[in-house]
Amino acid sequence: MRQVRPNGLPAYKRIQGAILKRLESGQLKPGDAVDSERELAKIHRVSLMTARHALAGLEREGMVVRRRGAGTFIAPPKIHFNKLMSYTEQMAGRSLAVSSKLLSLGVIDTEQEIAARLALPATSPLIKVERLRLGANEPFAIETCYLSAGDFAGLTQSPLDRISLFSILEHDYGLEIAHADEEIDATTADPHTARLLGIAHDAPVLRIRQVIYSTKGKTALYVLGLYRSDRHTLLIRRFR
């Protein structure tokens, strides 16, 4: 028999989409049973293997749980551990009154070490964005981002004081972020940092250096973050 693809999508993805849609619409809640393989096969007029493939994919993504002899069920709501989120996204999830203040924005070409971390030639021009992060009107972090000035030309004209840097990169520059490698340690606040964060000179701060990679495997961003450790802890889940 010929394969027919009305939407241009493989059948198993159509089936996954149909289930996800029912989940998003609230028609399906965690714990609810999903149609069985055989039911899905009938409904979508595919073979059992194809229906299986659809459910197996959803299980791999953690959307459903399959129990032999019992059925397939919507998985409990995901806890997003170790997810890379922009500051704006993180705060949106906590309903905290937050804001961000642009400290500086410019192009530099003297930061050899940072160019190296971005896998760029030593004297490449870099855009440097320095921002103060505030929660409940109290500063709690300084984040300094470095990007290739060549790859993100025009970024210095963007309204970074109003719009999330991540969303500008994603929407205006088509950047797709894949993952970040982070190096975490503790240090003491230098006078400049201490003044901006409103903490004592030599107070401990959490330092996070991120190298952010695009889905194409390219280094896209280097971010240095300094966090008041009295207001900020990092939560991580690690697996055996």
Next chain:
Amino acid sequence: MRQVRPNGLPAYKRIQGAILKRLESGQLKPGDAVDSERELAKIHRVSLMTARHALAGLEREGMVVRRRGAGTFIAPPKIHFNKLMSYTEQMAGRSLAVSSKLLSLGVIDTEQEIAARLALPATSPLIKVERLRLGANEPFAIETCYLSAGDFAGLTQSPLDRISLFSILEHDYGLEIAHADEEIDATTADPHTARLLGIAHDAPVLRIRQVIYSTKGKTALYVLGLYRSDRHTLLIRRFR
């Protein structure tokens, strides 16, 4: 046709095992091509779908990379990000001369906060193990573990100064570790800590609080770690 399972193993697992064996024996190296689906199907006398299933499983585990039109290849050696490892395991992977010194070992029942983190009644007796970690004969961390004295009776008699705590828990108590939730921040060394680590009073240290869960979902261990930040950085990979 009847399914025949000489080893009691599903065919796709037998195929995976055969490939992994060739990998471990050094016969296959990263970048090498693996037998194609069709070859595997012939060799193991299974259908194409079954051979596919075997390769798909290996790909999901990150052992191989599949490239349409090209073939299936052994994946580059894994970098273990965000893996939960005992101190002993970590150091073994770096070939560093390391050791560990038992500072104290005893049973306490007054740590309400820690009992709470382990999801135990407030006055439960807890085993407390305090150890100094050294690398190249220089101290770099203090780790304090707390366990339920009831669940791990007899542990205080174990040779913790010689044998890894993790391996004792796994082998003698049948503990299977699943994951850990960690809370990371920066703080300053108190006098006791500073003296043991050989750093200045008020020097910044990285503080990691771990709650370790068993595969049965039980909280098994609470670990407080204080790390010299001049000798130790934490590496994390986070995903979008």
Next chain:
DNA sequence: AAGTGGTCTAGACCACGGC
């Protein structure tokens, strides 16, 4: 006993990669 997921067959066509 009925229904579920887990494994498997023996084919098929398609889209893509490298030669």
Next chain:
DNA sequence: CCGTGGTCTAGACCACTTC
């Protein structure tokens, strides 16, 4: 062009859970 992985069919038997 040929070989590769990607998708798919229309069945089948097994092991397990639920009732």
